[in-house]
Amino acid sequence: MTRNPLSAARTPFIRLLLPLLAGIVGQALLHLPLWGCLLPGLGGLVLWGLQTKRGTIEEQYRKREFFGWGLFLILLSAGATLHYLQQRPYRLPEGFYPIAVAHIDHKAVEKEGAYYCPASITGLVDTLGHTVPYREKVALYFEKSLSAGRLDYGDRVVFEFRLRPIAGIGNPGDFDRATFMRYQGIARNQYLADERWRYIGHEPRSEFRAWAAMQQTALAHRIDTCHLAPHSALLLKTLLLGDRADFPPDLRQSFSASGLSHILAVSGLHMGVIASLVYLLLFPLAWSETGRKLRPLLTLLVLWIYACITGLSPSAVRASIMASFLLTAEFLERRNSSLNALFAAAFFMLLYDTRLVFDAGFQMSFAAVAAILLFYRRLNVGGKSPYRLVRWASSCTAVSIAAQAGALPIAIYYFHTLPLLFLVGNLVVLPLLPVIFGLALLMLLLTALHLPYLWLATATDLLLRFIEGLSLAIDHLPGSHLEGVWLEPRYLWGYFIGGILIYLTVKRRSKRLLGLTLGAAILFLAADLATHRAPCPEIVVYEDPQSTVVQLSDRGHCYLLLPDTLPVEGPLPGEPYRQQNGYASYTLIQPGTTPVEGPQLLVDYPFALFHGKRLLLLDTPGRKGSDTQLPGERLSIDYAVVDRQFDGRLADVVRLFDIGQVIIGANVHPSRARLWLNDCYKQGIACHDVRTEGAWTYRPAR
Template identity: 25%
Template sequence: MINATLIKIAISLIAGIVLGFYFKFPVPSLVAFGMLLFIAFIFSFFRARKLFFQDIFFGINCALIFLFLGFLSTSLHLPENDPNHYLHQVSKNPSVSGERLIAEVTEKLKPGLFQDKYIVSVKSIQDKKASGKILLNITRTPEVQEFQPGNLLALPFRVSNINTPLNPHQFNYRAYMANLGVYGQLNLNRNEVLKMELSNSGIRSIAGQVRNKIISELRRHEFAPQELAIIQALLLGQRQDISPEIYSNYAAAGVIHILAVSGLHVGIILLLLNHLLKPVERIRYGKPIKAILLIFLLWGFALLAGLSPSVVRAVSMFSFIAIAMQLNRRSSVLNALFTSLIFLLLINPYFIFQVGFQLSYAAVLSIVLIQPHLFGLFTPRYRLVKYMWGILTVTIAAQIGVLPLSLFYFHQFPGLFFVSNLVILPFLGLLLGLGILVMLLAVVGLLPAFLTRVYGEMIELLNEFVSFIASKEDFLFQEIYFSALLLLASYLLVFSFVFLLKKFNYNNIVFLLIATGILQIGFIYEKNSAKTEEGIIFHKSRNSILGEKTEHQLVLHHNLDTSAASQNLIKDFKTGRNIQHIREIPLKNLYQIAGKTIFVIDSSGVFDITGLNPQVVLLINSPRINLDRLLTHLNPEILIADGSNYPSYMSRWQKTGLQKNIPFHATGEKGAFIFYSSEEILTEE
């Protein structure tokens, strides 16, 4: 039976964690409040033991305790409550740059076009103990020397903020890194980074060395470059060498998840090991021994994969499930799932905002709750058909669980994901099992050439199939608008569907109908809420784009040589604002948008127009003007300079604006400027 208490505890804990990120209190005050709460909990516990008929007092106290634990866990992880965090050093002396920082490489990220990227954990600053994570960007040079997890580096202490997007609805890399606990970055040249001779000898360093040994041994065998790149991603979680084309193909085919060693891989390996260790159950204490062996082997795989955060998270989750599987009850797996959720969030509350964490738990929970019911709809006579039906129902159940999150974060849906998963998943266990064997044989120098060829051809066949599926572009639905409101309404519908599968009765049918109605209301609300007219001055380097949005339409005025709608910044805005139609018009000098008059002054510098009194003056293409005279003549409410202007010009314009007490907005610094018809005072975003 499912332990409802665990579900309530998990919900309370998650609520406390989320609140902890938005409401900040000093840790001593929280500890004092926690002591009072604990006293109330002890009182309610002994009171409950004496009651024959229980009331809700004890339940409320339990919920409050875990709500508090979530809040406290978050507070303890926030930089402001860590006196040794490097951000305190930056705030004390923002101009400091000569101090030396010692940091350990904890993770190697996918490199950019010109930089290698790492996450490093700060150990000391100027020989004083320090903490915190930093994004390290190192300019790539011909003599590339990559650093590995466990390496200790000496770096100049020149921390800066991670850049935020300059246009609305673009990917927010700063927020993404903040969800990993990374709040600053270092942009350095290679000669500024000193690798210390003594590296950290901890478990992460050992894991990195093991993974590097495996990769170097695999490179000695005759794998094609892209085959080796897929092998590294499939087995070791290293996606750095995958070409953008192949990566895009896997995303379009709906199987991008197999290129990240996470819950799917660990779950398949657990099933394989569980089957292989079946004979252990026959001996005395066989099931406890089997559970210990499963956990040991799972963490052995995590070591091979370099103990990356996603692998550690997945193995932690499935370690609980491995124990529950020995009880042979579906409810035990569910209880283990919620127990692992509580355990992981108490250790690291940042997990709750990480997309991989959310997708993993949504997929596993959906499979456990929905797949058995789907599988029971049809009873195949033949074993092969039964196996394929099982794969299909697992795929459908997982997709039901992750679809709302996928639409919310990625705004696309691969229509052929059923086909690609139905073909790939039955063989993924073989690919993983054989791949682990290939790795082990390569490390000990016993990998035969024929096995290299066979495994390489299997990977090549996988790439060709994925490329074939991805080429069917008509089945890839992109730029799908899906808001947070629709996300919540969708999961309400999923929960109602699960209840109906569990027990088909009148109440659950009503619940499903209500959830369906709420989702429809959500769509109607989103459609009607888009009626606000707005104007947008986008940031585009060396060009100008002015947008006029009315309901679900966007008119773009620009001076680009190509279509503005093909620009990523416009695609992101189109999806984020639920825009259905885009029209493009060459840029003019005078506009009336959202009730505001916008005067565009280009390189011609013409502005002396009698009777013109614009609220917004937009400077483009670095006009040579006397700004003091312009502001006196036009007296605008705000002065805006977009990305087509020289930085030196904008610096002078900003000073003049300050002298005239007129706000100055540079899109290259503050991002796109947005104004609405319902507002008298202009706002910026």
């Protein structure tokens, strides 16, 4: 058998995964109709029919490729069809249904100003009280109250049915929440005041999942009562249970900057530690042949229960499926490939939910594990050393470098942070995790048996505080990480495709693959240079409920018009977009600021001239004219931006200015915004409401 770990002989599931993945991604990009998704599958069945025709052995051997191509087309069609079916928009039944019945799918998570619960609508109720079955996953935000905070999996509620589509990107460069929620199967949401909903009982759709949720809540409560420091308790719940609802965002940022964010999600690392501990505790079973058979199966059972208790995250499910293949192979006394188990896990998970391929956790988990399986042995240069300390250091270093090589580009793409000292933190933290898990599990066991456990709590607390302090110390070191790093999707694809080609070239030592790799690299660089464009000059009015922020950027210079005279605290809206376009610094222009002049730009608050376009920021009623305005003439203004401080009407402005378009800031009260919209409609003036339509952008023609 070939020794290449990526060969089809050792990893047969790669032949199933690639066409399925291609079908899902293709459908997401092309949005084919149902018949277009099914067409490749029909072609695959035709090829199978040709291959199964009677003939001599030689003829059937020559047609063997028909089976492979037919399987490819069938799985390609299956991926596209499954994604089409899972992405179908929900269709409301005909009629008027003011009330909806919903099943709470997750316990309430406290957000700013509300409790968030993903839920599944199970029926709609009309005005006569008749219930019509209906299925839709939604995001419900409940007004903060005791009853809303107690909502948990399996609770049933009724509420006034007024769902709205989830708003997309408010500002360019911001987190696209609508797309993120859509890949979780949720397209609409609703805020519910306390009098707009009612609890009607507890009826979980899955008794096992309800039991798992109850166990997670009970374990979280038990951790809270173990006399740990507040941050230590939160960190332990995150490490052990995957419960990050109350984990502080600033501390999460420190873990990310120090390269330790992967320990905050239940992943293969955590599952491996749990499996090792369970396997070790079951060592008495190794004394008999029947026990040796049961040992891997019992370990597997505990792993799946643990995965369910922690919420069945993509990384936990992936690790459990991989463990299922490997431990089942041990039970059957068969050899198995870890890479094949990884591809099998991805295949079955995508069959169940095609949207997982667009989940950042799914991508990072599989990329990291694949990199470890491919590169660990080559990176573990000290693995054969006679000294245990050298072997340990080499193993930890190899795992950390391989995992970062696989997951880091994806993390940078989504989170725009590059940790430079990740190796320092991982070399210290990774060996401590099994100790922390063992102490924590023993501590929870002793608390359940009402035995003394304070010495265990003290030791666990010291280790958790040490990890927290280490992440903060690394975060505060100069040059420990880079923020504002942006990767375009083409660079991400280029990184992974190039990495696979380089790996195969080195593995096979093939001149043909070397030429292919170099040629692909040259073509990629040439295409990237040919299509590279500098940031365009533009005006942006950002969506911000606090203040109206107008950005004028061109040729490496960025100016922000802000009507407030108070000092700015914290980043202004649009910071990710400015980082993406290379505007590391900007000039803030407020009332009383000295006029600024540059190529194609002149800013004299509240006026601006940008590439021949005149802009006026309306912030107070007193700012209606200009000292240079001639009597009896109206000054031509292309764009008038309305701030909440301006309490005038459009009629007050058009007496002095000839307005081309009105942009209503997001901080203007909705009632006043509607008045401006009506006035603009009557005057025949174009109008853009930033609150409802998102940030307004103007780019001059080149």
